[in-house]
Amino acid sequence: MTPPDKTPALEIRGLEKTYQNGFQALKTVDLTIQTGEIFALLGPNGAGKTTLINAVCGIVRPSAGQIQVCGFDHVTHYRNTRDLIGLVPQEITTDAFETVWNTVRFSRGLFGKPRNDAYIETLLKRLSLWDKKDNQLRMLSGGMKRRVMIAKALSHEPQVLFLDEPTAGVDVTLRSSMWDQVRELRETGVTIILTTHYIEEAEEMADRIGVINHGELILTENKKSLMKKLGKKELVIDLAQPLTELPASLAGKPIQLLQDGQQLVYTYDTLQENNGVAELMDELKTQHIRFKDISTQQSSLEEIFVQLVGQA
Amino acid sequence: MNLRAVAAIYNFEMARTFRTIGQSIASPVISTVLYFVVFGSAIGSRINNIEGISYGAFIVPGLIMLTVLSQSVSNASFGIYFPRFTGTIYELLSAPISFVEVLMGYVGAAASKSLIIGLIILATSSFFVPLEVRHPFWMLTFLVLTCLSFSLLGFIIGIWADGFEKLQLIPLLIITPLAFLGGSFYSIRMLPGIWRQISLANPVVYLISGFRWSFYEQADVSLGISLAMILIFLMLGLVVVYWIFRTGYRLRN
Numbered sequence: 001m002t003p004p005d006k007t008p009a010l011e012i013r014g015l016e017k018t019y020q021n022g023f024q025a026l027k028t029v030d031l032t033i034q035t036g037e038i039f040a041l042l043g044p045n046g047a048g049k050t051t052l053i054n055a056v057c058g059i060v061r062p063s064a065g066q067i068q069v070c071g072f073d074h075v076t077h078y079r080n081t082r083d084l085i086g087l088v089p090q091e092i093t094t095d096a097f098e099t100v101w102n103t104v105r106f107s108r109g110l111f112g113k114p115r116n117d118a119y120i121e122t123l124l125k126r127l128s129l130w131d132k133k134d135n136q137l138r139m140l141s142g143g144m145k146r147r148v149m150i151a152k153a154l155s156h157e158p159q160v161l162f163l164d165e166p167t168a169g170v171d172v173t174l175r176s177s178m179w180d181q182v183r184e185l186r187e188t189g190v191t192i193i194l195t196t197h198y199i200e201e202a203e204e205m206a207d208r209i210g211v212i213n214h215g216e217l218i219l220t221e222n223k224k225s226l227m228k229k230l231g232k233k234e235l236v237i238d239l240a241q242p243l244t245e246l247p248a249s250l251a252g253k254p255i256q257l258l259q260d261g262q263q264l265v266y267t268y269d270t271l272q273e274n275n276g277v278a279e280l281m282d283e284l285k286t287q288h289i290r291f292k293d294i295s296t297q298q299s300s301l302e303e304i305f306v307q308l309v310g311q312a
Numbered sequence: 313m314n315l316r317a318v319a320a321i322y323n324f325e326m327a328r329t330f331r332t333i334g335q336s337i338a339s340p341v342i343s344t345v346l347y348f349v350v351f352g353s354a355i356g357s358r359i360n361n362i363e364g365i366s367y368g369a370f371i372v373p374g375l376i377m378l379t380v381l382s383q384s385v386s387n388a389s390f391g392i393y394f395p396r397f398t399g400t401i402y403e404l405l406s407a408p409i410s411f412v413e414v415l416m417g418y419v420g421a422a423a424s425k426s427l428i429i430g431l432i433i434l435a436t437s438s439f440f441v442p443l444e445v446r447h448p449f450w451m452l453t454f455l456v457l458t459c460l461s462f463s464l465l466g467f468i469i470g471i472w473a474d475g476f477e478k479l480q481l482i483p484l485l486i487i488t489p490l491a492f493l494g495g496s497f498y499s500i501r502m503l504p505g506i507w508r509q510i511s512l513a514n515p516v517v518y519l520i521s522g523f524r525w526s527f528y529e530q531a532d533v534s535l536g537i538s539l540a541m542i543l544i545f546l547m548l549g550l551v552v553v554y555w556i557f558r559t560g561y562r563l564r565n
């Protein structure tokens with residue numbers, strides 16, 4: 001898909017982090033993210049998501065390993081890498097007495113960009129913050145503060161954007177408009193790395209998914225192939241007449257009789273060569289079992305996630 | 313060098329000062345007026361001139377130093393401690409800036425504020441006593457160097473402190489006693505032999521002496537030594553800051 005000579009937006013090799021108290025939060029993480037990707041990092045509380053992001057952004061000092069952002073080393077060329085990165089941290093921290101406008105302008109200056117009021121105006125309008133621009137931050141609601149953090153992160157027009165749980169505490173309407181904006185950003189070539197605990201969000205947004213648990217990246221996969229690979233499919237058959245028990249010929253197969261005998265549910269693996277659906281249908285015919293309706297459903301990313309993290 | 317970042321930090325800090333302009337300026341001015349009423353008029357009227365200078369005029373340089381020292385330390389320490397406390401430091405750490413730029417922004421702003429306050433006290437004093445500044449250049453040099461080196465000290469304290477108590481501790485336990493005993497209200501020549509020797513170990517003596525010399529050409533120690541001391545102090549501060557920079561002490565975990 002991407003030409004081989006293209007420099008990845010982010011390249012992490014052998015990243016480790018042991019905190020001062022001796023706790024190892026990251027154990028040899030390797031990760032490559034291509035330019036223009038939306039990458040979702042999933043994992044339970046304390047898995048190491050924030051630590052990973054903070055290491056890339058310069059907030060946490062890695063204990064070992066290399067990090068490159070668009071080909072620049074994050075230690076020797078920290079000015080280049082940080083210039084390219086925008087970060088929306090998980091915790092909302094604000095200068096309570098600053099105004100929205102000033103704090104966003106400050107961020108742009110801090111990243112060494114010339115003043116550009118028109119750009120900040122568009123930014124605040126897109127984030128529905130324009131009418132609050134002269135308010136002090138302490139006068140904003142929690143969700144508004146979160147959006148100010150996003151505005152600050154975008155103030156210097158970054159190429160790689162880290163969103164550490166950006167939608168926590170943001171209402172439903174704004175959340176979907178936020179995702180629209182994330183997609184728009186991606187259209188302009190920005191690479192996006194996000195964490196979220198709303199798995200359906202990752203399922204909807206991400207191109208690729210990484211699952212981290214106990215400081216280890218246990219999986220990185222293209223979302224579609226992940227769902228296909230790990231996804232179990234269920235074939236649900238609504239029967240015309242209820243059965244009292246499973247016919248003997250079907251016993252021993254991954255099939256269940258549910259809903260007081262009105263429904264047969266057959267679970268199969270989408271990756272298997274022969275998924276057994278055709279045989280099942282033949283069998284129903286020979287047994288003269290008739291059905292009203294038939295449908296399939298695929299397991300969601302959430303189920304896959306719970307299963308993965310549960311195993312580890 | 314990311315000068316825009318330095319300017320952003322500097323302006324941000326100055327804006328904070330001007331937002332609370334009332335408190336920032338009122339409290340040093342009020343305490344100066346009080347000192348004048350108590351020491352200059354009430355007690356000072358009973359004190360002979362010190363080496364040809366009225367007592368009221370004699371204490372002006374010391375008073376300015378007293379305020380400038382404590383203001384520099386508290387402004388700079390608060391300036392860098394506060395983002396650490398609230399967590400907004402994340403932005404400084406993730407920005408394409410080096411520690412030098414952070415330092416320039418914060419120390420520059422804290423020193424500017426103390427300089428302004430020092431000059432305001434000077435102006436206030438002129439309402440109470442006839443003032444003359446014989447060497448305005450040296451007066452400003454001493455004032456600026458003091459503001460800078462003590463803001464640097466404040467910056468170091470702000471990075472070292474891990475609570476508001478510690479933030480107050482050094483100014484309270486060290487700076488204020490040293491400033492009081494450094495000859496703000498007397499000439500150390502007035503002290504008996506042994507106390508005079510002990511006083512010479514107090515760095516603030518040299519600052520006040522040099523500063524007073526720039527007003528009245530009258531000093532406890534020679535100008536050269538005063539200047540050397542403040543430069544040494546500044547260098548020490550820079551060395552500590554360099555070490556903090558190398559190790560990421562208390563900034564990056």
Ligand SMILES: Nc1ncnc2c1ncn2[C@@H]1O[C@H](COP(=O)(O)OP(=O)(O)OP(=O)(O)O)[C@@H](O)[C@H]1O
Pocket residue numbers: 019020021023024025043044045046047048049050051052090565
């Ligand atoms: N400064 C620190 N010192 C010591 N341990 C830390 C520090 N910061 C984080 N940790 C530990 O590192 C582990 C990973 O934390 P991290 O914040 O990266 O988790 P996370 O995946 O972001 O979790 P969440 O979903 O709750 O945000 C946790 O066990 C945490 O307690």
Ligand SMILES: [Mg+2]
Pocket residue numbers: 049050051090164
């Ligand atoms: Mg986290």
